[in-house]
Amino acid sequence: MRIVVASGKGGTGKTTVATSLALSAGNSVRFMDCDVEAPNAALFLQPILDTRKEVGIQLPVVDESLCTHCGKCAEVCEFHAIAVIGKKVLIFPELCHGCGSCTLICPEKAISERLDVMGVLESGLTATGMDFAQGVMNVGEPMAVPIIRELKKWNPMSFPYGDDVRGAIATKQSYADGRLLPEGRNDMIEIRDSPPGASCPVVETMRGADFILLVTEPTPFGLHDLKQVVGITRELEIPIGVVVNRDGIGDNAVEAYCAEAGIPILLRIPMERRFAEAIASGKTLVEAAPEYRPVFHSLLQDISARVGA
């Protein structure tokens, strides 16, 4: 079962909810920090990050001795990252999305690819044996999606199942549709901590998920951004539930909206100073308030029942 914790608005408590959900899930949890522009879940879960991989996009490299300047690569490129002018091929790396269309369409097989490194993937186990992975985008890189895509299909060394499963998920077929786990192994729980916002990195994080938990706060900003991400989840046709964080502040508009839109509110976390203090000092919510451990455990069971897994 793959659960995405998203919010729209930043700072509503995605990581607070995602980390506590992961810590309340028992064994076989894989935590993925998909907020590659500013990953912070590691600060709370403290994994030993002992596995690393550089990732990015594949940029075209043209072999001038094979190129006939037919221009098919320039025609197929949706981003105009490759142009053929007379007997010259121009490549504009900053426009390239690494889709590989030019390489595929070249009738002379004159195009090869080289990795343009945009960030790293890191993984390792936490003290409780949780399988943790995160993407970290290089400073100055504006395109997060390729790193998230690689993170989702990455097969880190700390994957707790045996080689048979590891081999199965390493094949392209099994993750082509965004599925990470092979059939029959949905007992494992993957929790993806999403980036904030409602743009491509969020969509990529959500793609292939079984359930999306939307963390919001009962304020006009919280509501506005909640509506944005609800729109994305509807488009992706993935079931959702809402967590109202800092319950008690603001107004009742989030509640009214959820009731009208038929979105279940699965959990409310009240605004309490001790939570804020704990999180500011690097503790998770369930560590600061152990009474929330069964609450998050029930939330997980609730989600599981809704997914039907």
Next chain:
Amino acid sequence: MKIAISISGNKLESPFDPHFGRAAAFCLVDSETGEWSAHENPALSASGGAGVQAAQFIAKLGAQAVVSGAYGPKAFDTLSPAEVEMYLAPTDEPLTAADILALFKAGKLNKAAAASHAGHHEGHH
């Protein structure tokens, strides 16, 4: 000589459009015969790389020169090897494609020696 002028419209009397990559259209005119045709700019709705796409379009039209208000670095880098000469027209007065043609014939337009501004993309988008 065939020159392409960035315009908003589809006539020789249409107003000059100082944008290159995002020009509404290009008027292709033969400076000797006066024969002209208007062509919608396929790059107008491009999500990115409009300068590159417009430059390739101009080259395919067979223009030997182009007149616009500014050229971005990627448009410049694409038009240069295509051997399309880049001319700059004044952007502070309302001119038509016909006015631009007259200025061109009179030799009153300056050539762009380098890209007019930084690209609209700062790295990957």
